Amino acid sequence: MKLLIKLIAIKIIFLFGTYANANDVDDWLAGLKTKYDGTELVFAMTSHPGTDGIQALVPEFTKKTGIKISFDIMGEGQLIDKTLLECQSPDLKWDVIMIAAETSPQMLHDNCTVPLNDYLMDQTIAPSEPFGMDDYVPAYLSLFKMDDQIVALPFAGETVFLTYRKDLFEEKGLKAPKTWDEFLSHSKQLKTDDVAAVVMRIGRGWEFTYMWSIFIYPFGGDMVDLETNTAQIDNAGNAASLEYLRKLLPYGPVGFENYHWDTSMTAIMEGKAAMSVEASALAGEYENPDKSRTAGKLAYAPLPTGPSGAYSGVWGWGLGVKKTSKNQEAAIAAIAYFTSKAKHQEYVDAGGPVSRTHVLANPDNQAKHPYYQATLDTLDQAAALYAKGKSAVPKTAKWFQISDVMGVYGSEAFVGERTIEDALAQMNEQVQKILDE
Amino acid sequence: MLNTNFLNKKKGGLAPFFAKREYLFYIGPAFIVTFVLMFLPLFQIIVGSMHKWEFGKPLFDSEFVGLRNYIELNYGYVSFGKSLLKTSIYGFGSLAIELCLGLLIAILLTNMRRTRGIFSAIFIIPIVIMPAMVGLTWKMYLSYDGLVNWVLSIFHIPKMNWMGTDLALVSLILVDVWQWTPFFVLILFAGLQTLPKDPIDAIRVDGANDLQTFFYVKLPLLLPLIIIVCILRIMEIIRNFDVVFAIYQGGPGSSTETLPIAVWRMFMSQRQVGMGSAFSFILILLSFFIAFIFINFLKRTRVTH
Numbered sequence: 001m002k003l004l005i006k007l008i009a010i011k012i013i014f015l016f017g018t019y020a021n022a023n024d025v026d027d028w029l030a031g032l033k034t035k036y037d038g039t040e041l042v043f044a045m046t047s048h049p050g051t052d053g054i055q056a057l058v059p060e061f062t063k064k065t066g067i068k069i070s071f072d073i074m075g076e077g078q079l080i081d082k083t084l085l086e087c088q089s090p091d092l093k094w095d096v097i098m099i100a101a102e103t104s105p106q107m108l109h110d111n112c113t114v115p116l117n118d119y120l121m122d123q124t125i126a127p128s129e130p131f132g133m134d135d136y137v138p139a140y141l142s143l144f145k146m147d148d149q150i151v152a153l154p155f156a157g158e159t160v161f162l163t164y165r166k167d168l169f170e171e172k173g174l175k176a177p178k179t180w181d182e183f184l185s186h187s188k189q190l191k192t193d194d195v196a197a198v199v200m201r202i203g204r205g206w207e208f209t210y211m212w213s214i215f216i217y218p219f220g221g222d223m224v225d226l227e228t229n230t231a232q233i234d235n236a237g238n239a240a241s242l243e244y245l246r247k248l249l250p251y252g253p254v255g256f257e258n259y260h261w262d263t264s265m266t267a268i269m270e271g272k273a274a275m276s277v278e279a280s281a282l283a284g285e286y287e288n289p290d291k292s293r294t295a296g297k298l299a300y301a302p303l304p305t306g307p308s309g310a311y312s313g314v315w316g317w318g319l320g321v322k323k324t325s326k327n328q329e330a331a332i333a334a335i336a337y338f339t340s341k342a343k344h345q346e347y348v349d350a351g352g353p354v355s356r357t358h359v360l361a362n363p364d365n366q367a368k369h370p371y372y373q374a375t376l377d378t379l380d381q382a383a384a385l386y387a388k389g390k391s392a393v394p395k396t397a398k399w400f401q402i403s404d405v406m407g408v409y410g411s412e413a414f415v416g417e418r419t420i421e422d423a424l425a426q427m428n429e430q431v432q433k434i435l436d437e
Numbered sequence: 438m439l440n441t442n443f444l445n446k447k448k449g450g451l452a453p454f455f456a457k458r459e460y461l462f463y464i465g466p467a468f469i470v471t472f473v474l475m476f477l478p479l480f481q482i483i484v485g486s487m488h489k490w491e492f493g494k495p496l497f498d499s500e501f502v503g504l505r506n507y508i509e510l511n512y513g514y515v516s517f518g519k520s521l522l523k524t525s526i527y528g529f530g531s532l533a534i535e536l537c538l539g540l541l542i543a544i545l546l547t548n549m550r551r552t553r554g555i556f557s558a559i560f561i562i563p564i565v566i567m568p569a570m571v572g573l574t575w576k577m578y579l580s581y582d583g584l585v586n587w588v589l590s591i592f593h594i595p596k597m598n599w600m601g602t603d604l605a606l607v608s609l610i611l612v613d614v615w616q617w618t619p620f621f622v623l624i625l626f627a628g629l630q631t632l633p634k635d636p637i638d639a640i641r642v643d644g645a646n647d648l649q650t651f652f653y654v655k656l657p658l659l660l661p662l663i664i665i666v667c668i669l670r671i672m673e674i675i676r677n678f679d680v681v682f683a684i685y686q687g688g689p690g691s692s693t694e695t696l697p698i699a700v701w702r703m704f705m706s707q708r709q710v711g712m713g714s715a716f717s718f719i720l721i722l723l724s725f726f727i728a729f730i731f732i733n734f735l736k737r738t739r740v741t742h
Contacts, residue, residue, distance in 0.1 A: 088493065110493050134681050197731030205706070206687030254581040256688035261579075272582075404706035405514050408691075415602050415690035430514045 021123035024130045025398075027344045029064040031124045032337075035065030036330035043319075044072045045098040046079045050156030050282050052315055053352020054338050059361025061337055067330055074205075076100075084400070086324065089111035095325040096335055099152045101143040101315045102206070103399055104391055107205035109397035113320035115149040119332045126333070132356070137418045139314040139382050146395060152318030153339040155347070157355035158281035159314050159378040160214050161371070162301045167292065168195070168274045176301035180218060180244060183304050190274040196253035201261040202306070202414065206400070208407035210304055213276065213313055213392040215383055218306025219258040224394050224402065224431065228231045233406070234424045237308065242413055242420045249414070257330040257415045269294060277303070279315065280378065281353035283371040300374035313392025316355065340392045378417035398434050443503065479721070482714045490711035499711065506715035515707075517716065519691055520699040521723075526606055527695055528674040531613040532667060538614065539621020540663075544651070547629050553589070557626070560619035572683020575612045579684065585611075605685055605692035612680060617673075621666055628662040629655065664735045668728050675724055696720050 012057045049357065057067050072094065078085060080100055086092045087110060099107055118127045119298070120133065140157035146152060162183075164176060168190060177183040187197035201207040207256045222235030249256060253267060265282045267273040269292040289295040303312050319335040320326055337343060344356040345365075354360050354375070366372045379409070385391060393399060405425055413423035443493040466739070480494070486506050486602060511519035545600045579599040580583040586596040599608045636654050645653065678697035685693040687702070694702075696716065702715035 084492065113660070204686055204690065204694075254596075254598045257602065258600045258605070260686070298563060356705070401707050404702065408514050408687075410700075411688055412690045415692075417602070417690040426514065 003169075009015075011133055018353070019153065019432055020192050020245070020414040021170035024127065024366075025340075026064070026131050028127050028337070032065040032067065032330075032333050036327070038066045038068075038332065039066075039330040040069050040070070041095040041327055041331055041334055042072055042093055043098070043308065044074075044079060044083070044094040044098040046076045046317075047073060048076070048098075048156060048317065049099070049281065050353055053347040053350045054319075056336065056350030057338055057343055057347060061334065064177060067101060067334060076428075083107075083112070084110075084388050087262045088324070090321075090324040092324075094322050095331040097152075097320050097322055099144070099318050099320045101318070102403065103146050104151045104318065104320075105146050105395050105397040107320060108149060108151050113151055114323055114328055115151070116323075116332060116334070117148070117152065118323070119329065120150065120336065124333075125310075125329060125335035126340075130340055130342035131400045132358075133335050134343040135356050135358055137341075137355055137357055137377055137379065139362065139386070140316050143314060143316060143384075144318040144320075145411070150322035150349065153230045153335050154316055154318045154355045155339040156353040157314060157316035158279040158353060158376060158415050159382055160211075160277060160303065160312050161280055161374045162303055163268060163276040163278060163283065163298055164273050164288065164298055164301070165298045165372075167297055176299065177304045180215075180304045180306045180369065184244070184247060184251075185250060191251045195271070196267065196273045198248055198275045198277070199256070199259060199264045199267045200277040201264050201410075202252075203258050203260045204411035205407040206403045207260055208394075208414070209403040211277070211408075212241065212245065212406070212410050214303065214311075215244060216309040217388075217390060217392075218303070218308055219223065219244065220306075220308035221388070223406070224396070226394055226396055229435050231435060233429045233431060234258055234428035237421050238424055240307075242410065242423070245277070245414055246416075248418075249303075257411075259405075263364060268298070273298075279369060280375045281316070284351055284353060284369075284377075287370070298370070302374055302377035309384065310381050311385040312378040313385065314379070314382045317391060349352065402431050405434065461674075462573045464569060470646050474726055482718050482721070485714035486712055486718050489712045490709075490714070492708040492710060500566060502711070506712050507719075509712070510719070512706060513707075513712070515694070515699045516691075517699065517719070520672035520694050520696045522604060523691075523693065524675060524695045525608055527613070527670055527693075529619070530606075530610045531674055532670055534610065534614050535618045535621050535665065535670065536663065538618045539666075540625055542618070542622045542631055546626050555619075560622050562615045564620055566616070568677070568679035569683050571616055572680040573610065575608075575615075575680070578670075579608050579612075588656075600685075600689070602692045609684070609693060611682060612684070613674065613677070616668060616680075620670070624662065624666050625659065628659050632658050660738045666732050666739070668731045671727055671731075672724050675720065677726075695734050 015040045021308070029068050040401040043054075045054070054242065055071065064070055079098065080103060081398035082092075083097055083099070084103065084106065084177055084290070087097070087107065099113070108115075120131075126133075136154055140154040141150075142154040143157075144154055162176065167177070172189050174186055174189065175187050196339050203210055213223065216238055221235055221241050222232040252259070253272065260266075261279065261282070264276060264278055265285060268276045268278075268286055271293045283300065286292050286298055287295050303310055320337060321331040321335065325331055338347070339355075340356065341356060344354070344359050348354050348359055354369075354372070358373055359365055360376060382392070394402075396402070409418065409423040409430075410426045412418045413420045418426075461496045469742075471672075485496055487501060487503055488496060489502050489506075490496055490499040495569070501582055546556055549556065579594060581598065583599075584601060590596065597604060632655060636658070637650060640654050676697055677695070678701060679697055681687070681693055681698055686700040687694040697720075700713050700720065703709050703716055
């Protein structure tokens with residue numbers, strides 16, 4: 001009986017909370033309608049599950065505010081290139097830009113986006129409760145904060161974790177690897193002619209650096225020291241991590257050396273790989289039975305431990321407002337709404353990757369999305385890296401240049417075109433040159 | 438005929454100059470358009486290549502570095518020498534195969550009187566597909582479980598790693614051959630149709646067989662056309678970015694880091710517009726040099742005829 005009363009009480013509180021929440025949101029939108037009715041905004045975004053999530057929220061927003069939104073959707077590389085090339089141009093009629101975490105320092109440096117801090121204090125633009133500034137996963141928000149200025153609002157945070165096939169692991173009597181050595185030994189056992197043991201993005205350029213940075217810190221390596229402005233690449237830890245990646249090469253699929261995030265995702269979804277070290281943002285696609293043959297067959301785990309510890313990183317996408325936009329306030333209100341605490345569950349249900357704490361911590365969501373617990377665990381691993389004063393994405397406007405240099409030499413070492421020693425020495429020299437400029 | 442009498446009535450100024458040079462009125466508009474669209478950007482590339490010019494900075498606020506960008510072309514993480522080598526292998530490899538195959542198919546088409554129309558229409562299809570789409574489609578075809586290996590398996594040939602370091606450049610040549618051989622076929626087929634009949638009849642009367650007729654009469658007569666097609670194609674291959682980027686992005690390792698990919702890396706990843714301009718200018722010079730050789734060869738063949 002007591003339990004029943006408790007449940008009824010919880011239900012009443014929940015219903016009241018939802019009602020109050022809905023009222024707050026309606027008040028917010030009504031306020032926006034009086035100020036910005038008829039405004040037209042252009043969102044520049046890339047094809048991404050997060051974009052699908054945002055698009056699902058648009059009809060209600062437009063209906064209640066009168067703000068019309070159109071989307072200019074392009075490939076990831078094209079969006080980044082176009083943004084970096086033309087963000088200062090008033091001729092580029094974008095109001096909102098989907099910004100990759102790696103490029104956010106550069107956005108601020110190049111004066112491309114509006115710092116959001118002051119606007120977010122305005123209760124008509126972003127009222128504290130339905131918006132919920134404190135509810136963002138702190139690590140995701142920090143990706144878009146430079147010198148205490150908020151460049152963008154995170155909406156599709158990602159960390160990197162381990163995905164594996166439960167059925168194949170059970171067949172071999174294996175459990176999720178706890179160390180990278182164990183991961184390698186699992187790879188040897190899982191590789192067959194039809195199924196690769198491991199997939200991950202490892203192709204030339206920034207994607208190589210993205211993945212390598214996951215291995216650098218567990219093996220005792222480093223990238224740059226921004227306090228002393230020095231490249232820290234030519235060291236034994238980095239050599240060990242590259243050596244380890246090379247050892248994985250035979251256990252990847254044929255053509256592994258040219259795998260990018262999309263090929264890696266496809267391999268898992270088609271059941272052609274037993275394990276994947278990839279972005280958490282892809283897991284929603286893995287678990288979609290309409291798209292994936294392996295939906296329901298996968299399990300997720302935090303990254304294994306290396307000789308120097310277990311670390312992961314955080315990446316992701318945020319929404320920023322272009323400095324030359326003529327509708328800055330309306331655009332900021334729109335991105336505050338789309339990334340708000342009140343709408344995040346709806347966004348996630350439409351396929352968007354999670355970036356708010358209350359959705360991640362919700363037990364119902366954890367039961368529904370088997371990768372949420374692993375996401376929380378790898379966020380802890382990323383926090384451990386932050387605690388060391390390090391990050392997989394160092395906050396410098398030069399990171400985009402640096403990561404490409406590392407990814408080019410790294411890829412050449414990975415396929416055996418260069419020795420690891422030569423690659424690291426060259427990388428260090430080139431990165432130092434970039435830092436000195 | 439343009440009426441320029443009004444110019445003759447006015448004395449002094451530029452009128453007498455233009456009165457004697459009526460042709461300037463005809464070529465003037467075309468010259469101005471060409472100058473604005475071609476020479477101004479070229480001038481900007483040349484000036485830019487002599488500055489340490491970065492994105493977001495106006496060109497004339499950038500430091501003048503003279504020829505330093507050219508001297509350092511081979512010392513950065515993007516190697517000009519390596520990229521040039523990859524581009525040459527890709528370019529001349531594709532060109533040679535496309536020419537031989539194109540010529541062969543054009544001759545076969547000439548002998549297929551009823552079905553040549555259908556085949557000509559089919560051959561246009563690869564040419565009109567967007568390069569990025571060609572790249573993305575072939576990325577799937579070239580995967581280990583893709584179409585190419587499936588076709589090989591029909592002939593009991595073992596599957597190959599087309600995405601690996603060893604075969605990446607070969608795969609690019611294969612894709613280029615698939616897309617652009619039809620271009621050679623269509624042009625050379627049209628050329629074969631318009632060859633004068635007298636020399637062919639003459640050598641036939643002298644007792645020449647088909648092979649002799651082709652090598653001694655048809656091929657020399659086709660040579661100017663072949664050279665023009667080669668010039669057009671080599672220009673296209675040298676600046677082919679979309680297909681290479683869509684399939685390989687320059688990798689794995691540096692296997693497909695051709696010159697356009699290197700230029701892109703300089704511009705977009707390193708934001709070194711000055712260095713990228715130096716790469717681009719050398720690419721332009723290279724295209725000019727190759728075109729010059731072909732055109733000279735073309736002149737010589739005309740003299741021979």
